[in-house]
Amino acid sequence: MKGNGAKRAATGRLTGLVFLVVILAAILAVPDPARANGPSAGGLPAALVFSPQVLDRTSARLAADDPALASALDGLIREADAAMAAPADSVVLKPEPPPGGGLHDYWSLDPGFADMADPCAETFDRMRMRRMARHVLTLALAWKLTGNAEYAGKGTALLWAWCCDSQTRARPHLDRARTRPGSIIGTPAGIMEGRDLIAAAEAACLLATSPAWSGPVDREVRGWFADYLHWLRRSESGRLAAADQGDLGLWHAAQVTAFARLTGNDALARATAEAMRGRMAPPLRSGMELRAMLILAAVAEGTGVDLWHTSGLRGILEALTAGPTATPDGDTDCVPDCADRLLPPDDAPLFHRAALVYKEPRYLDLAGAGADHVRAALAH
CATH class of the missing domain: 1.50.10.100 (Chondroitin AC/alginate lyase)
Structure with missing residues (x-):
């Protein structure tokens, strides 16, 4: 009963x-015409993982009816x-x-x-x-x-x-x-x-x-x-x-950095990102680690902390392009999350972001043969 x-x-x-x-x-x-496309109500960041500059460029291209973005x-x-x-x-x-x-x-x-x-x-x-x-x-x-x-x-x-x-x-x-x-x-x-x-x-x-x-x-x-x-x-x-020294610790830091930025605690966001420099280094133990590193580097940009160039992240990407030992679908630290199987994450935007930051198109190949690179470039 x-x-x-x-x-x-x-x-x-x-x-x-x-x-x-x-x-x-x-x-x-x-609709409230006074608010549409205006400043946010409480001064929220323009974006966290996404690139505000890329979003602005995409918006401008769409306004100009760029046919390359239609699909x-x-x-x-x-x-x-x-x-x-x-x-x-x-x-x-x-x-x-x-x-x-x-x-x-x-x-x-x-x-x-x-x-x-x-x-x-x-x-x-x-x-x-x-x-x-x-x-x-x-x-x-x-x-x-x-x-x-x-x-x-x-x-x-x-x-x-x-x-x-x-x-x-x-x-x-x-x-x-x-x-x-x-x-x-x-x-x-x-x-x-x-x-x-x-x-x-x-x-x-x-x-x-x-x-x-x-x-x-x-x-x-x-x-x-x-x-x-x-x-x-x-x-x-x-x-x-x-x-934790593995993917759990990286995901914890990525969340703290993102949510500190969202809630206006910029000092905490910067300190958390700074503390992760030494953790983002080879050897890469799982695809989950790589995804966390890429997201953390992207979020840290908004704090003024450059994890792209002051950590071991580029060395990891270079090793993967030379001969992958771990992929975003791999997960050696723990049993795979069923949500990643049923609604898998799209990593192509993160690799596009890395290719853009490092000016290295080879990193686009890490997204896999079926990746939609035009879609990936909309916000990254």
């Missing part, structure tokens, strides 16, 4: 959430239209709360126990976070490059549902990420799943110039990320992750 009640409650929450998002999106998408823009619009039709994702939609926790607590299963349960099943929140981040960033980039306020409205609504609305928000911690059977507390490795939140934070930066972004939205979203940043630095899991 208890299980049936939980399922009925989840169904009711789903119905209410969809209604909330539809109404909120409609309200937020009402890439069409692909982005198709993805944005699909995201417009997608329901909101929220942690409260799982059928029951984690042991010892509540529905608002993010919950995922350690992938090492996939033989006991599917870590990407709807029982857990792993795919919800990945989908939310993917949809929000797609919509935000589509808003930035097309000026379509409907994309901004839906993107802001999805971000609001995940971070801000009292009925649907996730609590700003990952205490129950990568839990193991029989345990009510997650593992420090669960912090790696928070890498998806970097995309959500990037989306906030792009949406901040839209008519959908208001002062209250700005305060609530930045407040959520400030609280998560505090947990990331002060919790036991966060301290253990910061001390």
Whole structure:
């Protein structure tokens, strides 16, 4: 009986959430000419991982109807239209709360126990976070490059549902990420799943110039990320992750740097990036490490810290072009994340960024033969 009640409650929450998002999106998408393309409500960075300069150049080329970008823009619009039709994702939609926790607590299963349960099943929140981040960033980039306020409205609504609305928000911690059977507390490795939140934070930066972004939205979203940043630095899991010498430590630093920039703590962002110079050096132990290094170097640019040229990152890329020993799909430090299998990350933009920074087109080959390099160049 208890299980049936939980399922009925989840169904009711789903119905209410969809209604909330539809109404909120409609309200937020009402154009405000005084705000469109103007300064952000609270002075958010222009971008985090994306290059503001490349975004500006892309916008100018699109305004001039550059035919070379037509196919890439069409692909982005198709993805944005699909995201417009997608329901909101929220942690409260799982059928029951984690042991010892509540529905608002993010919950995922350690992938090492996939033989006991599917870590990407709807029982857990792993795919919800990945989908939310993917949809929000797609919509935000589509808003930035097309000026379509409907994309901004839906993107802001999805971000609001995940971070801000009292009925649907996730609590700003990952205490129950990568839990193991029989345990009510997650593992420090669960912090790696928070890498998806970097995309959500990037989306906030792009949406901040839209008519959908208001002062209250700005305060609530930045407040959520400030609280998560505090947990990331002060919790036991966060301290253990910061001390890790592998991919976990790199992803912890990438998140701290990104969220410190988002919330206006520039000193923390710079200090965190500076401290990682010695960690970004050969030998490369996993593809996850490489992805974290590239993202950290990109985010650090906005702090004035040049990790591209003052760490061992270029040496790693040179070694990979000479004869790859690890690829972005490889993951030697831990069991692969099922979200990367079901909704794999696109690393082509990161390699395009590296090729641009180093003026070395050989690095584009690291993205693989099927990479869409025109699409990769839209924001990097």
